[in-house]
Amino acid sequence: MKDHAATQGACPFRGTRIGGAAGSEPGLDHWWPNRLKVELLNQDPPQANPLGRDFDYAASIETLDYDALKADVRALLHSSVEWWPSDYGHYGPQMNRMSWHSAGTYRIADGRGGSAEGMQRFAPVNSWWDNGNTDKSRRLLLPIKLKYGSQVSWADLMMLAGTIALEDMGLPIQGFAFGREDAWEADRATYWGPEGWNGKAPTEVPAAPQAGHPDQMVNRGLRWQGGPKDEHYDLENPLGASHQSLIYVDPEGPGGNGDPMDAARDIRETFARMAMNDEETVALVAGGHAFGKSHGAVPADRIGGAPEIAEMSAAGFGWHNPEGSGNAENTMTNGIEGSWTPNPTRWDNDYLTNLFKYEWKQTKSPAGALQWEPVDPDAPKTPDAHVEGQMNPLMMMTTDLAFKVDPDYRKVCEKFLADFDYFTEAFSKAWHKLIHRDLGPVSRWLGPDIGGTFIWQDPTPPVDHPQVDAGQIADLKARVLGTGLSVPDLVAVAWASASTYRDSDKRGGANGARIRLEPQRGWAVNDPARLDRVLDQLEQVKAAFDGEGAAKISMADLIVLAGCAAVEKAAKDGGHDVEVPFVPGRTDATAEWTDAESFDWLKPVVDGFRNYIDAAVGYHVAPERMFLDKAALLKLTAPEWTALTGGLRVLDQNWDGSDRGVFTDRKGVLSNDFFRELVSMDYAWTPEDADEARFALVERDSGKTRWTATRCDLVFGSNSELRQVAEYYAGADGEAALVRDFVKAWHKVMMLDRFDVKAERKAAVAFC
Structure with missing residues (x-):
């Protein structure tokens, strides 16, 4: 009590002093370096955004005087201030470097980095040695930002300044798209490499899985x-x-x-x-x-x-x-x-x-x-x-x-x-790609001068036919279920199609139905044999329906609709009548407008939703950490992540058809069986290997193995935060809650790439 009293009213930030010198007291990551950082799913919360939940950036851009903004940027380029004089009397090269270094952090492997949220304003990016004096560039732009306020984001203004600089110095540009909405706090999820890392490391690799760096959630x-x-x-x-x-x-x-x-x-x-x-x-x-x-x-x-x-x-x-x-x-x-x-x-x-x-x-x-x-x-x-x-x-x-x-x-x-003309065009197009690569599909692009269409934008054709109505949706669900395809089959293909989405660069997702095309059609995680069988049946349903009237159904829509029908059946078989929302409007991409090499980067290395690990690639990070990363890229909350995993397990969604984590005798029925067995004290979790990658759940009474599991299954029972959610779903009233939350999270994932349906997507994402 004496010690406790002595600390009352003490500064909560002990261990630092004025002047910035770090103290000696170790922090949370020092004491628990293997801790799973579930809080990374709660980044950039609405509470951090002073614009408020209802701010509409697209509407703001519609009121923006684009020509006046460009004129203000040009005037800045030809000025000079005493506290940071312009080189050669022109700030163009400096602004171009700032833009380049913001957009240039993009990486295709996980879609992180890039210009889309203006992360150059925050640590660690704002303090990298290679970004030296970019702080001066942003401060030079500050009067323009203050003049236009929330009409234009920092992220857009930074890209516009570099683009107008190139145009002012003589380069023809391909256009410019607005649409980058500012983040309001630093990115705590992206692993940029260990601080102080000076380049290369010897290729000797430790045995997997290991925790790696505390912030590391990616493959090495x-x-x-x-x-x-x-x-x-x-x-x-x-x-x-x-x-x-x-x-x-x-x-x-x-x-x-x-x-x-x-x-x-x-x-x-x-x-x-x-x-x-x-x-x-x-x-x-x-x-x-x-x-x-x-x-x-x-x-x-x-x-x-x-x-x-x-x-x-x-x-x-x-x-x-x-x-x-x-x-x-x-x-x-x-x-x-x-x-x-x-x-x-x-x-x-x-x-x-x-x-x-x-x-x-x-x-x-x-x-x-x-x-x-x-x-x-x-x-x-x-x-x-x-x-x-x-x-x-x-x-x-x-x-x-x-x-x-x-x-x-x-x-x-x-x-x-x-x-030189060819070089000019090549540079102009490469610059356009550089600063727009992580902006997502053109349906997210804003402004009067967005330029042309390029294959790296992952384009999909416009809708050119009447959409299905409620009655036709119900008819199609019945037709799909009448094919004899199982609930696990239909759920698997819909999930494989939609879950390619990653919010980091807004790529992937169900729109376009690129699950039909290479490389996705051949990915082992998608079980190509089952995929071919399901797609063949759905193509027949589509052909029959399209021949009957004016309304048409795309394969992209039909794949999602079939998954929704399967989830409804799985819930009904468990005693729960639910309607899974479905919003038509997706279209089908073509192979000619699909960059197969680029899309192959979307192939997962670890996908815990389907208990998949690409052993050929290898990893140095515990798979549950990469599973967390996948959940983050799908913009899931911890409860959504938990509900989807437990639901997909009982719906028999392991990529290879194995029973690991499928804690139910009622495969294909949407139940809370996974959670009831996961949190039960009737079992001892017994590792099957030295790395604790696979486990047997052994009955304490009989000594017999009842279930088998992976780390991606058991993390929902071992992690203190995730276990609280698992216990909730395992409770007497948990199954109804699970079905409700699974349906909402399922709809959210199906809609993540529907930027063409702003209101529906906003509702899908905001329910959590």
Whole structure:
């Protein structure tokens, strides 16, 4: 009691002091590093958003004066302020870099990163070394943001500023779409690599499963071998940068080794993980380096801390530079100093011309960074960005020379050198893809100038026929159930189609029915033999129905509708009469408008909903952590995650037909059997292997195995937060609650990609 009394009224944030120095007391993750962070499903809650639940950003954009906003951005580009003067009298290159570094965090493996929520405003991204001084760019934009207020998000304004900058400097653009709604708190789920990680790690891998880093919820399978000669290194999957605090790669070469060929290997892997091919990669880098300069006037050890650790007197700025004015000719960003072209604010082909025309020798910047300058003393010079009349040698980075020495990159460069118009179009299209890649389908795109249609947008055709009405929906449900297909069959195909959705970049989902197409049709997790059988029957139902009247049903709609009919039957067989909502309007994509390679990235490595683990890929993370990640990508709450898993288990949804976790003797009936058996004290959970990946549930009385299970089953009974929900569903009144919540969560998943039906989707997502 004495100790307790002594702490009354004490500061709850013990262990830190004014000035930002960290204390010595370890935190939650130190004491329980293997804790499953269920709270990651509660990110960016409505309570954090001052705009309120009813704010309609699409309606806001409709009132926006687009031309006036563009004019304000252009005026800013041609200005200069004393506290952060513009290079060459033009903020264009600086704004372009800010936009690039925001969008460039996107990675195709899990769809995370990118520009869609303006995450460059928050830690850790705002404090990465590679984002040095992007805080100044956003502060320069602040007067415009304040002028337009909530009419335009930070995320959209940041992308617009870089795009208008390119257009102002001479690049024709493909258009611009609004639609990026701001987050209001930092992203706590995305694993960017361990803090302080300096690049590559040896390929020796520990036995799986392991907890890994506390924040790690992703696969760390080996995808790439590269690095210095005779040494093999692993670029951790799905990370899109060669080491922590970079957007892509070390501009001095891997580990600062100055080897352009090693740099080429890093570039190819990191840009591929950003969904860019060789031509798009060269276009982006060569196009981006046509503008502006790099800054390395002051050694890194003279520069202050990033925004998240800066003193309060810094007013939110980071990287305080004590040299001279701390800016202009004294600016320090990445340590490399100089410009690539003689005309850094004009769109031209000088970057590639100079790269290939001249030989380059290694030198050092004033900050001590490795860089390159022309061997020929008569090579063109570039004007200093701030000192009038001063001319400086051209500069190249090790990563620039990579395009000259790598044979495949060189072919692309030579093509661009021979045809500047083609290069211009390639860069314009690659930029458009870069800043819109995570914006989702075009139905989410807003504004008067969204541009054309590209395959990377995952397009689906418009609806061109009358939709089914309530009576026809009921008729179709009866026809589907009359085919003889089982409840597990119909549920499996609908779930496989819809659950490809990931909210990180709004890709996947049931719309388009790409479950019919490669690569999804051949994924082992989708049980191709069953999938073929079900699709064949549904195609026959569709053909018969479409021939009877004006209304038509797409395969995308029919697959979902069939799953809904199966859930209704499963509930009724358990004594519960429910109606599963169904909203028509999906259309069928074609193979010609499906990028199979890109879609293959949506294939799960671990899908706990179907008890699937891709053993061929391998993993270093406990599967329940990756299961949590899957739930997060589906925007599920903890109760929704729990209800869906328990329901899918009794509906016999294991991908391989196994009985693991199927704690029921009534397969195909929607019941709470899974939860009643899970929380029962009648069983001992006995590991079947040293890694505790598989278990037997052994009857305490008889010693006989009653059920078998995986970690993805038992986590709902072992985790303290999830167990509370499981016990609720296991209770006397739990089955009715489970059926109710399963139906709601099922409808939510089926509707996640229905951005064309705003009101319905909002209702589906907001019920939780």
